[in-house]
Amino acid sequence: MRVGKTVGKLINVYTRGYFHLECEGHRMETPVFEEFDPASDCDCPGCAHWRRVLPYARAGRHPAAHRVVIVAAAASAALGASGAPPAIAAPHAPARPGVPAGDEPDTPQGSKAPLHGPIGHPAKPPAAVKAPATTRSEIIRRAKTWVAAQVPYSMNAYWSDGYRQDCSGFVSMAWTLPGNEWTGSLDQYGDRIPKEDLQPGDILLFHNPSNPEKGSHVVIFGGWTDYTHTYYIAYEQTPPRARRQATPYAYWSHSEQYVAYRYKGLAPDTAGAEAPSTPVTPANPATPYPGAASFGPGANNKYVTQLGTMLVARGAGRYYTTGPGPRWSDADRRATQAFQLAQGWRGADADGLPGPLTWQLLVGGKGKSVTAGAAGPPAPSPHGAPPSHGPSSREVPAYPGRAVFRPGANSGYVTQLGKQLVKKGFGKYYTTGPGPRWGEADRRNVEAFQRAQGWRGGAADGYPGPETWRRLFS
Structure with a gap:
């Protein structure tokens, strides 16, 4: 230097x-x-x-x-000559209270923490373990405030009420706990109960002690959707935001791991938030029928989610492996068809696509629900012979699923599709008669038929979905 x-x-x-x-x-x-x-x-x-x-x-x-x-x-x-020591700026930081130290591992819902204000400072010191008194209706009311506010999910952020914006913070808020708990500590505020005793305000908790990041979750029980007690309304904080949704008992995944708990500080409540055995009125009951274009292959909108939620509440939840979402799937079609079959409809009236009457019954909470054990639409089958229909039958054969119509597929359904295309006048790309092995000629003929319906883009990709199938055989 x-x-x-x-x-x-x-x-x-x-x-x-x-x-x-x-x-x-x-x-x-x-x-x-x-x-x-x-x-x-x-x-x-x-x-x-x-x-x-x-x-x-x-x-x-x-x-x-x-x-x-x-x-x-x-x-x-x-x-050195002047004897003055070198200048050193000493590190200094104001004391800031952080998350209480503990031996809890990192979890998807965060660790134990005191209530926090909007700038990240604890609002008050951690309190001793106790259960402040509250009622069932108050628990559900508080849960609904986060759902209505669409509080976004976060393991690090805190809402304006001081509670962490994850699943355990959500329950801590609804139960009015003195701090933010996590799935490994919420059980100390509740008493374990059997499934038959579940009532609104109770929780279903799954904590994986060996690896808390794998599946640990907690939801608030809001009441059974029907007398079968196989589906219930769950209030939960989950990505992307707080929600209220019909859910299979005990949950979509790790169902056997969930345990029911009742809050220790529960006070008598004559009002009742949502009666346990009363069917729940679907959300947005006044929503008018959005039109046939909102449903079917390629559809992706809020009405598909609303349809699925209503179908789950009416007993058709077994067709979903995960919660209903905005993208149309075969689960939506099969659940819709099950509801239509429950009304006694057959043929084209039970094609799995909701028309105005199907929608009206669902949003109004009318019609017959899908009962447990009732015959429903068959599961998609990628292989095998198509169902037998006599020449005078006017029923539309059941749609076999998308997997049947893909490159490499070899099925009697492909032959049946091809023959119907020829019958409808859309067989010009066949150089030989339709056969069981899916080929480019099948795809181009299907595409021609779809374009004849006025469809474009992804709706006319040459692969038959439920609506293509229904129109071909109607």
Whole structure:
């Protein structure tokens, strides 16, 4: 390092976060400094916040700590004659309360934490384990506030009421607990109960102690959807936001692992939030029929989710392996068909696509529900012979599923499809008679038929879905 000649008395000057040296009369060349950020693994809400808003900050940087500036050893040598020690900026950070230390592992729902305010500071010290009194209707009312506000899911963020925006924070909020619990500690606030005793305000809890990140979850029980007690209304905080949804008992996944608990601080409540055995009125009951274009292959909208939710509430949930969503699937078709069959409809009236009457019955809570054990639509079968129909039959044969009509498929359904295409006048791409092996000629003929319906884009891709199948055989 090259150091300029020292003239006059040396002074320390702090500028822009750095100490440098100047003499009273002349400026000397500044010594070389090395700047570094102290390593930190702090996980307090304040640090978590600044890590999000300062994306270019280096990992481990604590936003509250001052930068540490160390004068190079060469500067010390330069100052040796005057006896002045090198200037060192000592690290300093104001004390910030963080998440209470504990031995809980990282979990998808976060660790135990006190209530937090909007800026990440604890609103009050952690309280002793106790269960403040509350009622069932109050639990459900509080749960509904997060659903109505569409509180987004987060393992690190805290809502304005001080509770963490994940599944266990959601239950902590609804149960009015003194702090944010996690799936490994919520059970201390409840008493274990059997399935038959479940009532609104109770919870279904799954904690995986060997690996909490694998499946651990908790939901609030809102009441059975019907007398079969196979589906219930679940209030839960799950990505992307808080929701209320008909759910199979005990849950979509890891069902056998869930345990029912009743809040210890439960006070008598004559009002009742949602009667356990009363069918729940579907959400948005006044929603008018959105039109046939909202359903079927390629559809992706909120009406598909609403349809699935209503179907689950009416007993058709067994056709879903996960919760109903906005993208139309064969599960939606089969669940719709099961509901239509329950009304006594057959043929084209039970094609699995909701028309105005199907929609009207569902949104109005009318018609017959799908009962357990009732005959429903067959599961998609990729192989095998198509169902037998006599020449005078006017019923539409059951749609066999998408897997039947893909490259490499070899099935009697492909032959049946081809013959119907020829019969309808859409067989010009066949060079020989239709056969059981799916080929490009089948796809192009199907595409021609779909375009004749006025469909374009993904709706006319040449692969027959339920609506293509229904129209071909109608």
